[in-house]
Amino acid sequence: MTWTGFLSQFLEIVIAAALAPLLSGWVNQWRAWLQNRSAPSLLQPYRLLHKLFNKDAVLSNNASPLFRTAPYLVFSCMLLACAIIPTLSTDLPLAPAADAIALVGLFALARVFISLAAMDVGTAFGSMGARREMLIGFLAEPALLMVLFSASLISQSTSLATIVETLSQREFAIYPALALAGVAFTMVSLAENARVPVDNPATHLELTMIHEALILEYSGRHLALIEWAASLKLFAYSCIGLALFFPWGVARAQAPVEMLLALPVLMGKLALGGFLLALLETLNAKMRIFRVPEYLGTAFLLSVIGLLVHLLLSH
Amino acid sequence: MTELLTQFVNLLGAVLLMLAFAMTAQRRILSLIYLFTLQGATLVLSTAVVGYVTNQPHLYLSAAVTAVLKVVLIPYLLHRVIDRLGIRSEVETLINIPTTMLIGIGVVIFSFNLAKPIAQLSTTLAGGTLGIALACVLLSFLMMITRAKAVPQVIGFLAMENGLFFAATSATYGMPMVVELGIALDVLIGVLILGVFMFQIREQFDSLDIRNLEKLKED
Numbered sequence: 001m002t003w004t005g006f007l008s009q010f011l012e013i014v015i016a017a018a019l020a021p022l023l024s025g026w027v028n029q030w031r032a033w034l035q036n037r038s039a040p041s042l043l044q045p046y047r048l049l050h051k052l053f054n055k056d057a058v059l060s061n062n063a064s065p066l067f068r069t070a071p072y073l074v075f076s077c078m079l080l081a082c083a084i085i086p087t088l089s090t091d092l093p094l095a096p097a098a099d100a101i102a103l104v105g106l107f108a109l110a111r112v113f114i115s116l117a118a119m120d121v122g123t124a125f126g127s128m129g130a131r132r133e134m135l136i137g138f139l140a141e142p143a144l145l146m147v148l149f150s151a152s153l154i155s156q157s158t159s160l161a162t163i164v165e166t167l168s169q170r171e172f173a174i175y176p177a178l179a180l181a182g183v184a185f186t187m188v189s190l191a192e193n194a195r196v197p198v199d200n201p202a203t204h205l206e207l208t209m210i211h212e213a214l215i216l217e218y219s220g221r222h223l224a225l226i227e228w229a230a231s232l233k234l235f236a237y238s239c240i241g242l243a244l245f246f247p248w249g250v251a252r253a254q255a256p257v258e259m260l261l262a263l264p265v266l267m268g269k270l271a272l273g274g275f276l277l278a279l280l281e282t283l284n285a286k287m288r289i290f291r292v293p294e295y296l297g298t299a300f301l302l303s304v305i306g307l308l309v310h311l312l313l314s315h
Numbered sequence: 316m317t318e319l320l321t322q323f324v325n326l327l328g329a330v331l332l333m334l335a336f337a338m339t340a341q342r343r344i345l346s347l348i349y350l351f352t353l354q355g356a357t358l359v360l361s362t363a364v365v366g367y368v369t370n371q372p373h374l375y376l377s378a379a380v381t382a383v384l385k386v387v388l389i390p391y392l393l394h395r396v397i398d399r400l401g402i403r404s405e406v407e408t409l410i411n412i413p414t415t416m417l418i419g420i421g422v423v424i425f426s427f428n429l430a431k432p433i434a435q436l437s438t439t440l441a442g443g444t445l446g447i448a449l450a451c452v453l454l455s456f457l458m459m460i461t462r463a464k465a466v467p468q469v470i471g472f473l474a475m476e477n478g479l480f481f482a483a484t485s486a487t488y489g490m491p492m493v494v495e496l497g498i499a500l501d502v503l504i505g506v507l508i509l510g511v512f513m514f515q516i517r518e519q520f521d522s523l524d525i526r527n528l529e530k531l532k533e534d
Binding site (some may be wrong): 171173176177180183293294302304306308 | 434
């Protein structure tokens with residue numbers, strides 16, 4: 001492990017933690033503009049975090065230690081996920097520890113704990129949210145894995161750093177498999193981040209909410225951590241998408257100076273991605289919960305077809 | 316450059332396949348027509364690109380014919396038919412949609428396997444896309460089988476022709492012009508006749524459900 005690797009790893013974690021709320025703020029701002037509302041400030045998520053961290057956490061009498069540890073666990077899972085995904089440089093000391101499959105496992109771990117914590121207190125909404133979250137999770141995971149496998153087939157590795165390196169270094173080529181995987185990935189990430197066709201992040205309307213129902217019992221610093229983890233998750237998914245489908249501009253391992261350029265490139269790509277996300281959310285209507293399995297099934301099938309198309313055309 | 320354009324044709328093939336899948340999964344009849352129009356546009360683009368790469372001007376002509384027919388004329392006719400029939404409601408399916416899509420993926424695997432040995436023999440530009448074209452044809456066929464109403468069946472029939480056309484351009488650089496024009500006319504006349512049929516079916520049964528046609532049997 002070299003000091004440059006250490007530095008890039010450290011920078012990546014710090015930037016993920018610092019930029020993630022900004023990305024959420026950016027998406028919210030564009031959503032408001034596109035829907036003809038006056039937008040909240042770009043820094044609103046930071047203010048929210050600041051406010052929540054300064055408040056007392058209120059705990060139910062029935063809350064077990066699991067309820068109190070879950071926010072820390074979820075937050076660290078998301079931060080670790082952001083550390084594995086190559087956003088600035090492919091020279092990451094932590095990257096060999098976990099490949100794409102372990103990354104999906106990390107997301108699953110966070111999901112299990114937040115669902116358990118939601119059921120822990122025993123409110124009806126918590127259990128309902130947990131059940132829905134698990135329903136979405138178990139359908140979205142295989143689709144996400146298939147998307148990652150499509151990219152792995154092309155670059156012959158399941159390590160995200162290697163995938164980004166091979167995809168960005170080789171000469172430009174169009175991969176039909178990646179186009180199919182890209183559509184599937186967009187569908188999955190909308191579902192996983194509780195975005196509009198599946199869940200509305202802005203709603204507290206009791207019967208339709210999923211993510212908000214999960215975290216209904218949290219307050220104070222616990223809620224702050226969970227909100228932060230939610231923006232980190234959005235950041236992580238955006239970065240996976242960028243790494244797989246637009247890998248250009250990430251610094252190579254042997255040239256750490258490129259990181260100076262990688263940061264503005266990353267921010268530009270994220271800004272564009274955030275705008276597209278807000279556009280997608282504005283153009284779509286929330287679907288009924290019973291349509292979600294069909295929606296995610298389509299995503300899974302698209303990614304499988306992507307794999308098949310790659311196998312068909314690679315000869 | 317040629318390499319990149321070949322990959323582009325492959326990409327368009329994948330888009331065609333994706334659209335065929337979207338059509339099998341689609342519930343609304345209007346979106347079905349939009350998807351069909353989009354499929355036609357993709358076909359026009361791929362035909363033109365193949366024509367450019369292989370330097371065969373007659374492919375431009377067939378691309379133009381396709382554009383006029385499948386992007387403008389037939390969608391317009393279909394819109395008029397559903398306007399006059401007054402149907403905007405959801406498409407009725409015989410098998411539920413997730414099952415249809417699972418069968419669809421089986422169909423895709425089947426046709427990819429079937430086309431692979433043929434594609435290895437072919438020396439054309441995008442011989443690998445033969446499997447995709449075959450999958451498109453079979454998926455549209457599947458759509459025709461699983462829909463109960465007449466209009467989606469007609470769209471399935473037209474989408475099937477799209478798949479065949481894509482197979483022809485990518486595997487053999489297009490059919491002879493006479494054949495191509497003949498098929499184009501056939502499709503157009505087919506749509507017109509089927510349109511008349513739809514009105515007749517509705518007049519007889521007050522519904523477009525083709526299961527009613529079984530009542531016509533003599534026991």
